Amino acid sequence: MYHPYPFTHFYAIPLSGFVRYPFLPPSGLTRSPFTRAYPPVDPTLFKQSAQSMKSLVQEINLLMNRLTDNSDFALRLMSAAQAANKKEAERLIRSAGVREKLYLSFNPDVLRIELRAAAANVECCKLSIALRWNH
Structure with missing residues (x-):
C-alpha cells in the first residue's frame, strides 16, 4: 500500500542538547546524571569585552555624528x-575618528x-551597522 506520508509520528528533540528530568537524583548525588557540569564563572574577560x-x-558615534x-x-x-x-x-x-x-x-x-576589538589579545567583540541609502 502507498503512503504519501510515511512517518506517522513526529518527535521533538530539544535544541539545548540535554533534558532535565523531573525526578530527584539518587541519594548521595548532588546533581542529576543527566545535566552538564559547567565550569566556574569568571567575569574578567566579559568585563574587558x-x-x-x-x-x-x-x-x-563619532562616525554617525560626522555623517549627520x-x-x-x-x-x-x-x-x-x-x-x-x-x-x-x-x-x-578613519578621518571621522575610527581607529579600531x-x-x-x-x-x-x-x-x-x-x-x-580585542581584549587580553583575544578578539572579544564586534559592532556591525548597516546604513541604507536606496529604497
Whole structure:
C-alpha cells in the first residue's frame, strides 16, 4: 500500500542538547546524571569585552555624528561606496575618528561597517551597522 506520508509520528528533540528530568537524583548525588557540569564563572574577560565595546560604540558615534552633521562628508562616503572605492571609503571613515579594526562591504543600496576589538589579545567583540541609502 502507498503512503504519501510515511512517518506517522513526529518527535521533538530539544535544541539545548540535554533534558532535565523531573525526578530527584539518587541519594548521595548532588546533581542529576543527566545535566552538564559547567565550569566556574569568571567575569574578567566579559568585563574587558564590555569595556572594549564601549570604545567601539564611541567610535561609531563619532562616525554617525560626522555623517549627520556634514552633508559633504556623507556625499563623499556614499559616492566612494557606490563606486566600490573601498580605500577611499575606509580613509573617510578613519578621518571621522575610527581607529579600531574596520571591515567594510557595500552594494548599491547599503554600506555595512563592522568594527572589531580585542581584549587580553583575544578578539572579544564586534559592532556591525548597516546604513541604507536606496529604497
